[in-house]
Amino acid sequence: MIETTDNKAAPPVPQATDTAEPARVERTPKMTARNVHVFYGEKEALKGVGIDIHEDRVTAFIGPSGCGKSTFLRCLNRMNDTIPSARVTGDIELDGQNINSAAMDVVQLRARVGMVFQKPNPFPKSIYENVAYGPRIHGLAAGKTEMDAIVEKSLKRAGLWEEVKERLQESGTALSGGQQQRLCIARAIAVDPEVILMDEPCSALDPIATAKIEELIHELRGRYAIAIVTHNMQQAARVSQRTAFFHLGEVIEYGKTSEIFTNPREQRTQDYITGRYG
Amino acid sequence: MATTSGHTIKAFDEDLDRLRALISQMGGLAEHAIRESMRCLIQRDVDGAQKIVENDKKLDALELETERRAIQLIALRAPMADDLRDVVAAMKISSVVERIGDYAKNIAKRVPLLENAGNIEPLSLLPEMARIATEMVHDVLTAFVERDAEAAVRVRERDRAVDDFYNSIFRTLLTFMMENPNNIGQSTHLLFIAKNIERVGDHATNIAEMVYYAATGQHLADRPRGEDMLKG
Secondary structure, three states, rough: OOOHHHHHHHOOEEEOHHHHHHHHOOOOOOEEEEEEEEEEEEEEEEEEEEEEEEEOEEEEEEOOOOOOOOHHHHOOOOHHHHOOEEEEEEEEOOOEEEOOOOOHHHHHHHHHHEEEEOOOOOOEEEEEHHHHHHHHHHHOOOOOOHHHHHHHHHHHOOOOHHHHOOOOOOOOOOHHHHHEEEEHHHHHOOOOOOEEEEEOOOOOOOOHHHHHHHHHHHOOOOOOOEEEEEOHHHHHHHHHOOEEEEEEEEEEEEEEHHHHHHHHOOHHHHHHOOOOOO | OOOOOOOOOHHHHHHHHHHHHHHHOOOOHHHHHHHHHHHHHHHHOHHHHHHHHHHHHHHHHHHHHHHHHHHHHHHHHOOHHHHHHHHHHHHHHHHHHHHHHHHHHHHHHHHHHHHHOOHHHHHHHHHHHHHHHHHHHHHHHHHHHHHHHHHHHHHHOHHHHHHHHHHHHHHHHHHHHOOHHHHHHHHHHHHHHHHHHHHHHHHHHHHHHHHHHHHHOOOOOOOOOOOOOOOO
């Protein structure tokens, strides 16, 4: 096994991004979305959404049910392709490359833009195999030693290594809900993605498991661009640096999390986050 | 930003209303204490002044109650945006209003010491000065309860009048003391009383700024200062 000091090798994460930001040169966004429309059959679920996703930063999507936040998240790694009636228009770029173009290999795209779902969904295989599966199909490891290293590194980054290192051959489904979700995060990390999408990753977890995932998100944002959909506004406030408020298929407001939650510009944002919506 | 409607959770609105009501109640007590202190001063009502000192305990208790409820509301309701600014403002305002009560108490404590003072000119100016200052307190707390940023701005503009009164009283008392050293004792007490009222106006101004921020999320720009007696 190598890289036993992996956790310490993580780049220092600035603690107060928002206050530190004016001095920082605004870099090119990792992903950009412009004028994105999504139709499910006749129904227009997204009506021209434009948002940037940055590295080193957690972007939270909030809004009432049916507002389009998950639909938009699923656009970012073309998960909507799997829904026959769904039609996506507009420009979505990853490092300046159109992800909907014919030149984009969707399997490759989903390796670069990983996803963690609402309900933990480990494969009915061993913990080891759950993490090794992605690197294996993408040919990222040449031999067992390298694969062992990837599995260990991924489990460490997901904050799960210490809890499972003695039982890597046990089934992933035997873990607790929170551990399963961290296993899914390890599985997403294993293929060395650039962006991680999380669709309500804590909604099925208890508060302690939720806190562990949130701490993990905080650690991971030094390495990956992260976009998270959450119904829990406190969670959006805790984990993100940018927040987008979706309503009826549109982005009503997108800005610094600290400002959205203390002094939103739009009345509809204010009504939603203060619990007056509807 | 104006509030469009109540919260989905009605009890949240009730909690916020209760907090506003507490601030109103504190304001009422503080205004009354300042007015009473002036009446006792003019009428040389030593017993009444003693009552003001005792009543100040009510304000202290209400301040603690406001803080307790604000903390509880933050813990249980997790207020956001304008709600959060409101709750924080309520906490800050309650401690300022408690301080205003302390000024009334301080004035009341000087009433027995001035029992035998003659009817010198500043004594007739003080109630008018106090009237403006207590009106500012009343109006700014109404502005808070009604989330009226513009009303808060208007209150702040009136502080100039209180400052002008103070400067005028200061000069008069100075002249009075120079004319006859026997006047120094009572004049000093009156000067402290004038200073206390001047501070009430300043505190009302501070509350106006808190109200403006709570209501709009923006900080009010600095106000042009009036004449400063400490300069020149």
